[in-house]
Structures are given as structure tokens and as C-alpha cells.
Amino acid sequence: MARQTDAFDLMLPPRDADVPAYRWLYDALRAAILEGRLRPGARLPGTRDLARQADLSRGTIVSAFEQLHAEGYVEGSVGSGTYVSKVLPDDLLKAARVKPRTVERGGTVRVSAYATRLPPAPAFDARKPRAFRTDLPALDLFPTTLWTQVAAKRLRRLSMNLLLGTEPLGYPPLRTAIADYLTASRGVKCDAGQIAVVSGTPDALDLVSRLLLDRGDRVCMEDPGYQGAVRVFESVGAKVHAAPLDEQGMKVPRVRDARLLYVTPAHQFPLGMTMTLARRLELLEWARTSGALLFEDDYDSEYRYSGRPVPSLQGLDSAGRVLFSGTFNKVLFPSLRIAYLVVPPELVDRFAAALAVTRRHAPLLDQAVLCDFITEGHFGRHLRRMRQIYAERLSVLMESARGLLEVSDVEAGLQTAAWLPAGFEAESFASAAAARGVEVTPLSRHSRRALPREGVHLGFAAVDAREIRRGMRELAMVLAR
Amino acid sequence: MARQTDAFDLMLPPRDADVPAYRWLYDALRAAILEGRLRPGARLPGTRDLARQADLSRGTIVSAFEQLHAEGYVEGSVGSGTYVSKVLPDDLLKAARVKPRTVERGGTVRVSAYATRLPPAPAFDARKPRAFRTDLPALDLFPTTLWTQVAAKRLRRLSMNLLLGTEPLGYPPLRTAIADYLTASRGVKCDAGQIAVVSGTPDALDLVSRLLLDRGDRVCMEDPGYQGAVRVFESVGAKVHAAPLDEQGMKVPRVRDARLLYVTPAHQFPLGMTMTLARRLELLEWARTSGALLFEDDYDSEYRYSGRPVPSLQGLDSAGRVLFSGTFNKVLFPSLRIAYLVVPPELVDRFAAALAVTRRHAPLLDQAVLCDFITEGHFGRHLRRMRQIYAERLSVLMESARGLLEVSDVEAGLQTAAWLPAGFEAESFASAAAARGVEVTPLSRHSRRALPREGVHLGFAAVDAREIRRGMRELAMVLAR
Numbered sequence: 001m002a003r004q005t006d007a008f009d010l011m012l013p014p015r016d017a018d019v020p021a022y023r024w025l026y027d028a029l030r031a032a033i034l035e036g037r038l039r040p041g042a043r044l045p046g047t048r049d050l051a052r053q054a055d056l057s058r059g060t061i062v063s064a065f066e067q068l069h070a071e072g073y074v075e076g077s078v079g080s081g082t083y084v085s086k087v088l089p090d091d092l093l094k095a096a097r098v099k100p101r102t103v104e105r106g107g108t109v110r111v112s113a114y115a116t117r118l119p120p121a122p123a124f125d126a127r128k129p130r131a132f133r134t135d136l137p138a139l140d141l142f143p144t145t146l147w148t149q150v151a152a153k154r155l156r157r158l159s160m161n162l163l164l165g166t167e168p169l170g171y172p173p174l175r176t177a178i179a180d181y182l183t184a185s186r187g188v189k190c191d192a193g194q195i196a197v198v199s200g201t202p203d204a205l206d207l208v209s210r211l212l213l214d215r216g217d218r219v220c221m222e223d224p225g226y227q228g229a230v231r232v233f234e235s236v237g238a239k240v241h242a243a244p245l246d247e248q249g250m251k252v253p254r255v256r257d258a259r260l261l262y263v264t265p266a267h268q269f270p271l272g273m274t275m276t277l278a279r280r281l282e283l284l285e286w287a288r289t290s291g292a293l294l295f296e297d298d299y300d301s302e303y304r305y306s307g308r309p310v311p312s313l314q315g316l317d318s319a320g321r322v323l324f325s326g327t328f329n330k331v332l333f334p335s336l337r338i339a340y341l342v343v344p345p346e347l348v349d350r351f352a353a354a355l356a357v358t359r360r361h362a363p364l365l366d367q368a369v370l371c372d373f374i375t376e377g378h379f380g381r382h383l384r385r386m387r388q389i390y391a392e393r394l395s396v397l398m399e400s401a402r403g404l405l406e407v408s409d410v411e412a413g414l415q416t417a418a419w420l421p422a423g424f425e426a427e428s429f430a431s432a433a434a435a436r437g438v439e440v441t442p443l444s445r446h447s448r449r450a451l452p453r454e455g456v457h458l459g460f461a462a463v464d465a466r467e468i469r470r471g472m473r474e475l476a477m478v479l480a481r
Numbered sequence: 482m483a484r485q486t487d488a489f490d491l492m493l494p495p496r497d498a499d500v501p502a503y504r505w506l507y508d509a510l511r512a513a514i515l516e517g518r519l520r521p522g523a524r525l526p527g528t529r530d531l532a533r534q535a536d537l538s539r540g541t542i543v544s545a546f547e548q549l550h551a552e553g554y555v556e557g558s559v560g561s562g563t564y565v566s567k568v569l570p571d572d573l574l575k576a577a578r579v580k581p582r583t584v585e586r587g588g589t590v591r592v593s594a595y596a597t598r599l600p601p602a603p604a605f606d607a608r609k610p611r612a613f614r615t616d617l618p619a620l621d622l623f624p625t626t627l628w629t630q631v632a633a634k635r636l637r638r639l640s641m642n643l644l645l646g647t648e649p650l651g652y653p654p655l656r657t658a659i660a661d662y663l664t665a666s667r668g669v670k671c672d673a674g675q676i677a678v679v680s681g682t683p684d685a686l687d688l689v690s691r692l693l694l695d696r697g698d699r700v701c702m703e704d705p706g707y708q709g710a711v712r713v714f715e716s717v718g719a720k721v722h723a724a725p726l727d728e729q730g731m732k733v734p735r736v737r738d739a740r741l742l743y744v745t746p747a748h749q750f751p752l753g754m755t756m757t758l759a760r761r762l763e764l765l766e767w768a769r770t771s772g773a774l775l776f777e778d779d780y781d782s783e784y785r786y787s788g789r790p791v792p793s794l795q796g797l798d799s800a801g802r803v804l805f806s807g808t809f810n811k812v813l814f815p816s817l818r819i820a821y822l823v824v825p826p827e828l829v830d831r832f833a834a835a836l837a838v839t840r841r842h843a844p845l846l847d848q849a850v851l852c853d854f855i856t857e858g859h860f861g862r863h864l865r866r867m868r869q870i871y872a873e874r875l876s877v878l879m880e881s882a883r884g885l886l887e888v889s890d891v892e893a894g895l896q897t898a899a900w901l902p903a904g905f906e907a908e909s910f911a912s913a914a915a916a917r918g919v920e921v922t923p924l925s926r927h928s929r930r931a932l933p934r935e936g937v938h939l940g941f942a943a944v945d946a947r948e949i950r951r952g953m954r955e956l957a958m959v960l961a962r
Contacts, residue, residue: 053843109774109802109827110740117694120830121837124648128641139644148636155629157590160609163814167605199840206839211596222754231838259591321590333644335845346590349504349601356602357712358687359680364816366844 021056025064033073033084044074044082067123069434075436094428114217117235131471132397133439134270134415135330135457138389142333146378151369157364166364168355170197170340171349174371178340181374186298187315188324188342196341196351201299204325204341205262206293211350213259214240220253220261224447226269226297230263242448246383249275249443252282258292264458265313266301269447270457271417272410287321293344294322300413302331302383303461305391307411320344328370330414331383338370390414390461393468397460400472404479407458414461417443419453421479426454429478436474483841502537504601506545514554514565525555525563548604550915561916612952613878614920615751615896616811616938619870623814625860632850639846647845649823649836650829651678655852659821662855667779668796669805669823677822677832678843682780685806685822686713686743689776692831694719694740701734701742705928707750707778710743723929730756733763739773746794747782751927751938752898753891761794768802774825775803781894783812783864784942786872788892801825809851811895812864819843819851871895871942874949876881880942881953885960888939895942898924900934902960907935910959915953 044050046059054061065082068074076082091155129136169175175195184189198204205228213219215237221230223242233240238260242254250263263283265275275283287294296313314324327339343351355361373379394410401407405418418440420429426442433440440456458467513519525531528542546563549555557563561845610617627918650656656676663669679685686709694700696718702711703890714721719741724734744764746756756764768775777794795805808820824832836842854860875891882888886899899921901910915919921937941949 108772109693109825110830111831112691112693112695112773113837114695115831118834118838121649121833124646125841126642126645136645140791142644144636144639144644148633148639151636152629152633155625155632158625160631161784163623163625163816164607164617165605168602202838203840210593212590212593214593226580228838235838245606291589291591299557334841335644335646337841337844344590347592350592350596350599352602353599354596356955357599357709357716359684360818361605361816363680363818363844364849366847439509 012345014032017323019059019255023064025050025054025056025061029064029068030073031229033068038084040084040086042082042084042283043161046081068245072127072243081435082277083116108227113237114235117237117357129462129469131438131463132415132458132460133462134441134457136334136459136462137330137332137414138386138461138463139333140464141386141389143378143382147369147373150372150376150378154369154372155365157256162364162368166361166367168352168361169193170195170362171364171367171371172373174367175340177371177374181379182326182342186326187309187311189315190324194343194345194348196343196348196355197367198339198341199337199362200329200339201297201325201327202228204233204323204339205229206236207341207351208260208323208356209233209236209238211347211354212293213400218255218258220255220258220292222250222263222268223449224443224451225262226264226299227446229295229297233260233262244275244449245271247273248279249273250287251285252279256290258290260293260295261287262295262297263313264297264299265310266298267410267413269297269299270443272408272413272415274307274310274411277310280310280316284313284317284319284321287317288319292321296322296324298326300330300415301385303390303414304412305387305394305410314342322451323347331386332370336366336370338366386461393460393463393465396465396468397458397472400469404472404476415457415459418458419455424454424479429454430456432478432481434477436477437473439469440475483768490585492514494660494794502541506531506542507548509547510545511554511904514549519565521565521567523565525565527562552954553608557810557916561913573757593888594718595716598718600712610943612944612948613896613939613941613942614918614936615922617815617896617940617943618811618813619867619942619944620814621945622867622870624859624863628850628854631853631857635850635853636846643849644847647842647848649833649842650674651676651843652845652852654850654856655848656821658852658855661861663823667807668790668792670796670807671823675824675829677824677829678848679820679822680818680843681810681820682778682806683709683713684809685804685820686710686776687716688822688832688835690714690717690719690739690803692828692835693774698741699739701735701736701739701773703731703744703749704930705751705932706743707745708778708927710776710778714741720776725930726752726754728754729760730754731760731764733760733767739769739771741776742768743778744794745778745780746791747779748891748894749878749895750778750780751922751924753889753894753896755788755791755892758791761791761797763960764793765798765800765802767884768798769800773802777803777805779805781808781811781896784868784871784895785893786875786891795823801827802818804828810869813851817847817851819847851890867942874941874944874946877946877949878939878953881950885957896938898936899939900936903937905960907937910935911937913959913962914956917958919952919955921956 005042043226047065050061072085074082075085172192174197176192178195179190179192182190198207209232213236217238218241219233219238220241220243223244228239241253241255241258244251249265249268265280283294294313298312324342325339328337329339347478379423398407401418403422407418409417410416422427424445430442440458443451443455443457509661528546529537531542532539553566555563556566562705579844582948583922653673656680657673659676660671663671679688690713694717698719699722700719701722701724704725711721722734722736723740730746730749746761748755764775775794793805795803805823806820810817810820827913879888882899889897891897901907907925911921911923921939924932924936924938
């Protein structure tokens, strides 16, 4: 084993009182790695030792380590030792040049209440997908050649109209294509005028939050649930009420004073169940009587492997109280940044007003290329092809997990939950898995309440059968210890 | 002259109390046009008559007419008669199908204070550029073939990294290219880590407003000035203090309690003067002592025709108090939706946090294509080529206006101001010009205070010399009346 680096060997620079402690430590370690003072393969000091030596909380140290980890500077994990990465890709060395100049003076700028409520941006995770990355399609199978052909064809007949711009809610032909698709495939009742083209689900949530919530308003949220939504709601100053789940999905909240309820009925994030029709109708009735709106996040139900599709909440609603959101970032590729929101007719002008004042409209050429990709039939073919591949990957996951983990039998989507055998704790399981090059996320990270059982979130779409099997073999080793 | 349509011929439908009056009238007239009840060439009722007959304010009628006008349904102008357009392009008939379903019930959704402060979205103006359209480059001269080649080349070598995503502030190589360009050409002192890639100037303003302003905070603003900025500031609940201009540019505000000051020093919007160095230093001193930040909107100074470039406020600032913003939407094409903000080092993490929580990052392929376009030298060549063309167009404008209008001798940008001869009023001048197919915007629309003289805003970049001369001949006819 490599000698553990002593914190004093690192010559940590003096700490600037204006820089958050985790950031100072991150910068210091990163500089040490990039300047070669910490060599590839060197073991970093333990978090406890470092906390004591640098007089910082252990949470601060863990935050700094996690950021270095996410950016690829270090490997291993907090539990089992952290090492400087053996291979520092060129990207990192390049990225080093893209850091802002050091702040020359103290923090003198007063920021808004909104700014103070924002959590720090997580480091962008540029690592190649591994087992069991969640929220990611199979990028290696994306038909880039076909996409390039569609884009090139559209660009060659670029009209002045396409250079000029479009309506705030988006390119009308794309909105028509989306409305047609949602009507035919997802049981959504809408026309093109109700479609707002946005950047992603977080963007849809942010728009909805700005337009519907004031500080102190209450939002109901599934628990466990999508913490990205919680971050948006809390950033605008809303109070989040976490409603528990049962086997039918989110329970109807007891509170009656909520302005908005966030729910993932098609494929609950992260547990994976499909909400029953009975529960859907109860939720709609609750919304009708309490005056709340529902945000239906249909983030990955393009892929259904078994079971009968249940009509969307939006399609069941006759009172115009459901905002339905979906995304192309998870079925095509994440860097596309095109998603949509189906807005109740009564609110369409408000959404147009917000988009017009802030960003005019989403980039138009991307919208036009995506529109061609859909209307020329490529999108439907891509979905059919990937559905088969993902169904196979899901069955490989289920099969290889047999006897090891109790994997939830999901009907749809790109990921599922797995329960650990008694005696295992998800955080240390995840740390040990990470040390073996396997990514699993403890379900507790998506939860506010203590969960009845320890479990992890597993993606099965991003990597192939071979990598799924490798991942499961590594998990078996962790479980065998 | 066509017979004036009587309001009662139109069978205006009963008014729904939940729909704003201008919207009801717009819908009714539009339906009448699309259904053929108002035939091409038919004259609409006068605004005064219609106001009396429908029991609405004249402002309401004008709003509805302006929206129909902007969308191409009607021609002419409020002053000189409004006619149904002779040619209704297919686009309009198609757009008619993209309107949301009628609201079936009353407005039952309570919206946020932010939503109530937003002005309604203006209709998207899809008309072909005419003399003297402002804020628009020469789209017919944009090198679309070259852009297509650059895009196709980048798409053909699409890597998994480009499909995956990037940092919240944007694609690092593009941010490096922007920082290099700004350092070399605009006198901005920054490194790539300070660049945030956003959708446009309004988006930059919105981000800055959310992160720096709370409701009730004061913002100083040039008057006359860019009303798009005022709309953003007012939407977040800020109080706008309008500071007057003199020949040196914006005067230093008397107030000491502002959090932010918005200014266009390179080419004042809309009057066109370049702020003197002395005034720049005074503004920076004011910012330093009052604790305000400066938002420097450098929206179109890529094109400088004469005079010596003055260093940017950002470059003169040593205290990290300037947010510098610029855009590619005006030098390349408006539907691109890529602009940038240079953030003081102290605030970089706040901007990254806001982008991460709301939209992850700007669409990545667009950023990569633009990056190639810049780093392969095409951007610089495009600027040099267009600078020469726009300089010619400006001189055609100056020459053809001689003896007619007093045109400000601008040193930079895509537009200028022109002062009317005594006795002319800008609104009726603009109406009469519009009736002759010429677009001029009264400067009073960009102003809160009464202006000392009546003037209009003229763009000279979007159309060629022939169209500029045609436009000026038409203005001469209006002035000769």
C-alpha cells in the first residue's frame, strides 16, 4: 500500500477567511496534484486525520474529496482510502487553466436571498459511464451519424426565418411534433399551443416555481424523491413537505395548504413503482379540493418493458391543474438540453411572458433538428430499438443480482432500486463499491426520512451486459466481506 | 380607399371577463381575418370608433392592433389607417393551429408575485427585415454554408464527452476562446473561469438580478435606455432609478443606495454615444464608494467604424465590481441564443450554482460549433467583412439623410438615432413611416422622461444600401407632407 501522505507534506496554503473551507481544501489538494507534489497513486491523508490537523469538520473534508473524486483527480473512496488518480487525463490539465483568478479582496458583494439559498454547484462528472450509473442512456449506441445527417440536411437549407428566431414557447413545428407524440404515446391531452420548450426538467421546475410560488409557500414532494426538485423549490424559498410512499406510489398528503405537488407517477424516482390508477384519481381529487397544482415529472417512461401503461395524471385531469414535464435529454443525450412542459391553457401566457423576458426562446437550430428527427420517424425507431436493448440489460441485471441483492422489478425507465441484505449499511457499501470502480447511490441520499431498509439506486441503461455483470461481480465481492 | 369596416360587421364575440381586453379583441380580429370575414385589403375600424363601440380604452385597441401588425395580419398604422394584409403567408395560417385550447374555466390558479410583475410576451416579429430595423445583423450575408461545414465537421467527430455534458458555466474551450477574444479585442481583463455562457443579454440580466437583487432594491439605469433591462429588473421587484444622459454618456447617479447600475458605455442604447474615459472613471468611483455593482452591456461594439476604442469599464476596474456582458446573437444570428457574462471572481461560484440548479448548462453542441467557428478564424474574418459592409451602410444612411434628418454620428454598432425637424412628433412620424413600409422606433419608447427633442431609432445593418435609400425616400415623403 502506498504511504499515506501526511497533511503537512502538502504545504497547505494559509486559509483565506472569505473562501469556504471545503473550497480552500479542494483548491489546495488540486494544486498539489496538478503541480506534482501529490504524485499519481499517492494515498491522501485520512479524512479524520486531515480534519484534526487542519481544524476543519469532517464533512468539509468529505465535500472536498468528493469534488476531487467527481472530477477524476482522485480514486477510491472515503471509506477505503483515497488515492491520486493514476492517469490524469489531459482534460483535467486543460481545465486547470479555466479556473477563475484568485479573489484579491474579501467578499464585499451582498448577494440576494435567492443566491444564499442555492447549494454550491456539484463538480461536473465527466467520467465514462460505468456500472451502475443512473439517469443516463446508452450514449455509445446513440445514432450520431444519423443525427449528423439530419442536422446537416437542415443546416444546408437554413432559411432566414430560422436565423431570425421564433416564439418564446418554442419552434411551432417542434411543439406540434411533441404534442402529437404525447397525445399518441403518453396519454396526454394537449395541443401544440400548450407546449413550452425548455432546457430540462430542472429548468421546467424553476420556471414553474418562479411563476407559481412565493417565498414560504408549501410544496409537497415524494419522499424518497428527486432531490434536484427539492433544490429548485428550496432555492425560491418554498417549504418542502415530504410525503411518504407505499406500494401504490406517493401517499395523498395530509396537508391542505400546498400550492404545488411534485410527483413521478410513471416510474417513481428512485424506487421505481408505477402509481396505481386509484392513487392517481385520489391525488387529482386532493388537488381539486385543496387548490394545489400537480407537477407530473414523466422523466423516463418512454421505455416500458412490462405491465399496462397507466394514463398520465395530465390525461386524467379535467380541471387544468396538471403541469406535465418530459425530456429528450434522457432518451437522446444529456448535453442536448431540450425538454418540454405541457402548461394548462390558463397559464400559457404567463410562461410565454417569463420566457420572453428572460431568454427570448430556446436555441432554434437545435429545435429544428430535433423536429426533423422526430417527424422523419427516427425518434420512434430509436425508442423501439433502445427499448429492446434496455429490456435485455434489465434482465441481465435481474439475473446477475439473483441471490445477492433484492432488485425491484420495475416496469419502465432506466434504473431501479436494490435492497441490501440485513447488516449492510448503504453508505459504506457504496464506498466499498466505488473503490472497486462501481457506482451505486444510497437511496438514503434521495430521502429525508430514515428508510425502513438499506438500499441503493442502480442504473442499467448506460452500460452493456458485460459491464453490468462486472459491476455485479464486484458488488458480490463487497457483500462477501 | 377601401370601405372602413364597421365594428358591428365583425360580430365580435361576447367578452370573457377572465381574458384581458386587448387579448379578446386581438383574438376576435385575428379569427375574423383567418376565417375570411375580414378580407385582405379591408380597412379596420378606426381605433377611436372601436374604442367607443366596444367600450374599451383606446390603449387597449392600440395594443391589439400592434400585436396583429407585428404578426403580419394587418398593415399600415394606427395613425393612417390599418388594413388587413394583402398576402397572408402560410406561416400565419399554420400558426393559427398552434394556439392553445380555449380556457374552459375561470382563472382559478394563484400565481406568484413575480408572475404578476411580468409584462405580456410581445408577439414574435417574423417579418423580413426592412429599413430601418434595429438590433439585427445582415442575415442575408451570414455565411450559412461555412457555418454548416463547421457544424458538420464537429458533428462527424462527436465524442461521448460531448454527448454527456459540460460544466454549468459552459464548455471550457469556448470559454477560453471568449476570454481570449475579449482580452485581445475589448480590453476586458478576465480568464476563462470567469466566463458564464448564457442565452442572451436578457438572460444575463435575469441571472444577475436573481443573484444580486431582492425585492425593493434599487437599480440605476440610463434614460433613455434599453427597456428590456427595465423589464427584467422590474420583474424581480427592483425599483428602477432612471439617470439622465449628457454628451459624455450616462450621468453619475445622485443616489447612493443602488445595488446595481446598468450602462452601455461602448455605444449607448439608443442614442449611440461612446462614454468618455473621464465619465467611466467617475462611474467606477461611484460604484466603489456606494457599494453598487456595474452591469456593462457591450451589446454591439464589435463593429467600430471610427474613433479610438475606449477601454471597457471592466478593464478599468480593479475592484471586481463590473459584470461585463456581450452576445453572439447580434454578430452572428439572433436564433443562436449564445451570449456571455464575465463574472467577478468573487461571484463565479454563485453563478455556477444558479446555472447548475436550473439548467445544468447551455446546449453543448452549439457551444462546440461556435468554439470551432471562433478558433478556426472564421469569426474574426466574419467581423472584418461585416465591419466594412456596415461602415458602407452607415455612410449610405448618413448621405441619404442629409437635409432630411439630423442623424447622430455614431462610431460603432448597428444603429443610430435621428432627430426630427421641428414640428414633427415621433409617434405619428413612425405611424406614417410604417404605412409606407418603413420601420422607425420613436426614441420616446426607450425613455421614461420627456426627451428634449423628438427623435427616432434607425438600424442600418440589417438591410442593403438600396433598401436604406428606399426607406429614406419614404421618410422624405412623410416629412414633405
